[in-house]
Amino acid sequence: MSMILHPSRRGFIKGAAALAGVSALSGFSAVPAYAAGLTVGFIYVGAKDDFGYNQAHAEGAAAVKAMDSVTVIEEENVPETVDCQKTMESMINFDGASLLFPTSFGYFDPHILEVAAKQPGVRFQHAGGMWNADKHPAHVGSYFGYIGMGQYLNGIAAAHATKTKKIGFVAAKPIPQVLLNINSFLLGARSVDPEITCQVIFTGEWSLAVKEAEATNALADQGVDVITCHVDGPKVVIETAAGRGAFVCGYHADQTALAPEKYLTGAEWNWAKVYTDMVKTTLDGGMIDNFVRGGLAEGFIKMSPLGPAVPEAGRNQFEAVKAEILKGGFAAIKGPLKDNGGNVIAEAGQSFVETDVALESMNYLVEGVVGSLS
Amino acid sequence: MTAHSNVSAGPMKGVPARAARAPGHLDRQIEAFALPLGALAVGLALFALFLMMVGKSPAEFYGLVFKAGFGTAFSWENTLARTSPLLLAALCVAIPARLGLVVIGGEGAIVLGGVAAGAFGMHMTGLGSTLGIVGMAVSAMCVGGVWIGMVGALRYKRGVNETISSLLLAYIAIALMNHLVEGPLRDPASLNKPSTAPLEAAYRIGTIPGWDIHWGLVVGILACIFSFVLIERTTWGFSARIVGGNIRAAQIQGLPVGWLMAGFCALAGGFAGLAGMLEVSAVHGSANGSLAGGYGFTGILIAFLARHNMLAIIPVAVLLAGFEASSGLIQRRMDLPDATILVLQGIVFISILISETFTGRLSFSSLMRKQSHG
Numbered sequence: 001m002s003m004i005l006h007p008s009r010r011g012f013i014k015g016a017a018a019l020a021g022v023s024a025l026s027g028f029s030a031v032p033a034y035a036a037g038l039t040v041g042f043i044y045v046g047a048k049d050d051f052g053y054n055q056a057h058a059e060g061a062a063a064v065k066a067m068d069s070v071t072v073i074e075e076e077n078v079p080e081t082v083d084c085q086k087t088m089e090s091m092i093n094f095d096g097a098s099l100l101f102p103t104s105f106g107y108f109d110p111h112i113l114e115v116a117a118k119q120p121g122v123r124f125q126h127a128g129g130m131w132n133a134d135k136h137p138a139h140v141g142s143y144f145g146y147i148g149m150g151q152y153l154n155g156i157a158a159a160h161a162t163k164t165k166k167i168g169f170v171a172a173k174p175i176p177q178v179l180l181n182i183n184s185f186l187l188g189a190r191s192v193d194p195e196i197t198c199q200v201i202f203t204g205e206w207s208l209a210v211k212e213a214e215a216t217n218a219l220a221d222q223g224v225d226v227i228t229c230h231v232d233g234p235k236v237v238i239e240t241a242a243g244r245g246a247f248v249c250g251y252h253a254d255q256t257a258l259a260p261e262k263y264l265t266g267a268e269w270n271w272a273k274v275y276t277d278m279v280k281t282t283l284d285g286g287m288i289d290n291f292v293r294g295g296l297a298e299g300f301i302k303m304s305p306l307g308p309a310v311p312e313a314g315r316n317q318f319e320a321v322k323a324e325i326l327k328g329g330f331a332a333i334k335g336p337l338k339d340n341g342g343n344v345i346a347e348a349g350q351s352f353v354e355t356d357v358a359l360e361s362m363n364y365l366v367e368g369v370v371g372s373l374s
Numbered sequence: 375m376t377a378h379s380n381v382s383a384g385p386m387k388g389v390p391a392r393a394a395r396a397p398g399h400l401d402r403q404i405e406a407f408a409l410p411l412g413a414l415a416v417g418l419a420l421f422a423l424f425l426m427m428v429g430k431s432p433a434e435f436y437g438l439v440f441k442a443g444f445g446t447a448f449s450w451e452n453t454l455a456r457t458s459p460l461l462l463a464a465l466c467v468a469i470p471a472r473l474g475l476v477v478i479g480g481e482g483a484i485v486l487g488g489v490a491a492g493a494f495g496m497h498m499t500g501l502g503s504t505l506g507i508v509g510m511a512v513s514a515m516c517v518g519g520v521w522i523g524m525v526g527a528l529r530y531k532r533g534v535n536e537t538i539s540s541l542l543l544a545y546i547a548i549a550l551m552n553h554l555v556e557g558p559l560r561d562p563a564s565l566n567k568p569s570t571a572p573l574e575a576a577y578r579i580g581t582i583p584g585w586d587i588h589w590g591l592v593v594g595i596l597a598c599i600f601s602f603v604l605i606e607r608t609t610w611g612f613s614a615r616i617v618g619g620n621i622r623a624a625q626i627q628g629l630p631v632g633w634l635m636a637g638f639c640a641l642a643g644g645f646a647g648l649a650g651m652l653e654v655s656a657v658h659g660s661a662n663g664s665l666a667g668g669y670g671f672t673g674i675l676i677a678f679l680a681r682h683n684m685l686a687i688i689p690v691a692v693l694l695a696g697f698e699a700s701s702g703l704i705q706r707r708m709d710l711p712d713a714t715i716l717v718l719q720g721i722v723f724i725s726i727l728i729s730e731t732f733t734g735r736l737s738f739s740s741l742m743r744k745q746s747h748g
Contacts, residue, residue, distance in 0.1 A: 075706060091702070094441075094703055204552050374557060
């Protein structure tokens with residue numbers, strides 16, 4: 001053991017000096033002299049070409065790459081373990097990164113918080129919206145988008161395409177963000193035709209191709225003819241569903257290329273805008289807000305171009321509702337509304353707009369969704 | 375570092391295996407180092423060819439591996455921080471292997487050990503640091519022990535192939551973990567990342583003073599030393615090795631083969647469970663889906679590379695952790711995909727497996743014997 005420890009302990013002092021140097025450097029460069037070059041690190045939990053969550057972030061990173069005086073470094077398939085902490089530190093120590101975007105939801109606590117405590121000169125931006133001024137340091141920030149509205153619009157397109165009045169949703173885990181998407185999808189469809197039901201299947205994992213394919217096939221077997229999903233990489237769901245003759249609505253990124261005839265539309269993140277804005281703020285010497293959120297109106301979310309299978313009436317309604325949402329204050333969850341167990345969610349006249357924090361602890365499936373949380 | 379894992383190696387001439395001048399003994403000693411090191415060199419050379427085929431520089435690649443894995447104080451911290459779960463995960467493969475059992479489902483014991491530790495920490499609060507940490511460790515080891523012990527018992531009692539059963543049980547374990555952290559053990563405050571309640575500060579294992587590495591590294595090294603002594607220097611271990619060498623002979627000698635199989639598998643699973651507990655206590659602070667980080671599968675590679683020698687696991691785990699620590703820099707600097715390190719690990723693994731077939735065939739004295747026998 002001493003053979004391993006000895007040279008490293010000596011090296012540790014050197015390393016400590018180097019670390020101090022790096023942090024001193026990044027502290028110095030918080031002033032505009034920074035513009036000489038900003039290194040921005042992006043960390044993904046899966047493959048950056050997964051046609052989904054990670055690709056959406058990687059497209060944002062690609063937009064940052066195109067900016068002047070910015071170097072972008074990326075690392076994919078980084079698990080939510082100590083690996084992620086070391087990846088952040090490696091980007092800081094070896095590449096001089098001073099703005100990091102660790103994009104997986106699970107990176108925040110404890111990993112980002114741990115590294116942030118050691119690296120006061122580096123800015124950490126996390127996708128997921130968990131930052132809390134009372135608990136978390138000021139050089140950590142979080143951002144998130146109201147993508148439920150995108151699923152509401154998906155639902156409208158789905159309602160115009162379904163023949164069986166049965167639409168389906170392949171979901172990863174029964175957590176608030178996913179439930180809001182499922183409920184929004186069904187409510188969007190029911191705004192067109194109140195007889196539509198939505199069958200949901202939870203796979204239990206963010207990325208589990210075999211179960212995603214099984215779930216999609218099971219939905220198709222039950223006569224579901226429009227399918228969307230909330231898993232990290234929608235590729236398997238989209239291709240399987242289209243292969244079974246069902247229409248599909250996308251999620252996370254644009255999946256038109258996977259099923260050009262069957263793709264109706266999709267709810268996409270628009271990280272390119274969010275990331276270039278944040279990097280621009282940093283280059284100009286400003287501070288990024290710690291808590292940033294937005295929806296369609298703010299450009300955080302966008303919709304894939306409508307596919308050929310959406311009929312004229314559907315196109316018109318889709319565009320009309322989208323224009324309505326862009327005005328702000330639109331509520332998908334509004335009374336009278338019950339959950340699928342018959343409990344009242346909202347009384348007549350009560351509504352939850354997209355920014356309502358009550359939606360962030362959603363623990364129900366609305367009436368018309370076939371499925372349960374456990 | 376002894377290599378006489380199998381008493382069947384070489385013709386029996388009534389000479390005790392460890393007698394100083396036993397013919398071939400020195401050969402086996404040399405072989406124990408030469409074969410794996412030779413195989414490692416061949417694997418690295420083959421990978422260099424692979425790199426050249428895709429138009430990348432092997433020199434740059436290995437230079438980066440050295441720099442990011444072992445070149446600086448931070449690199450060592452990065453490598454050693456990744457080493458600790460790998461040591462215990464490798465023991466979960468190496469110990470049963472000495473009884474002739476190929477157990478590859480350590481991942482299951484890791485995640486369930488983590489859940490057990492999380493559950494203990496959640497329900498048994500206020501015990502103080504020592505009792506709390508010991509309690510978490512014991513409950514994790516019990517659960518992991520039962521999980522893999524079951525594999526050994528099933529093999530003996532029902533003839534169920536331990537390789538298949540342990541792998542399938544790992545998937546069941548992950549599903550069970552998801553069920554528990556999303557259901558009965560869920561902290562209601564963990565909205566979008568279902569987890570057990572955060573551990574109290576006293577239940578968290580800290581870092582080794584002066585290092586950014588938690589005490590799990592020391593625990594892992596001690597576990598390897600303990601296992602080495604147990605297997606190589608005690609009658610229990612000797613019995614286990616006889617079972618591995620010739621199960622019929624062991625039965626004829628009246629050894630309790632079933633108990634040995636179940637017991638040593640349980641010990642192996644206990645170590646894997648301990649790895650899960652360390653992840654929860656030292657890294658995550660609660661049990662959640664991030665526990666399934668793939669350590670159990672890297673452990674398989676390490677155990678085979680170390681030829682199931684408990685002490686050899688230590689340097690091999692450090693080497694593999696170093697490879698993984700360098701994966702990020704390779705992605706960033708050489709624009710190679712994340713899978714590059716997996717290709718390297720795969721080539722080295724195959725190379726080691728092939729080298730096993732040369733066991734006892736390359737030695738000088740065996741060549742002489744062949745000639746003398748005509």
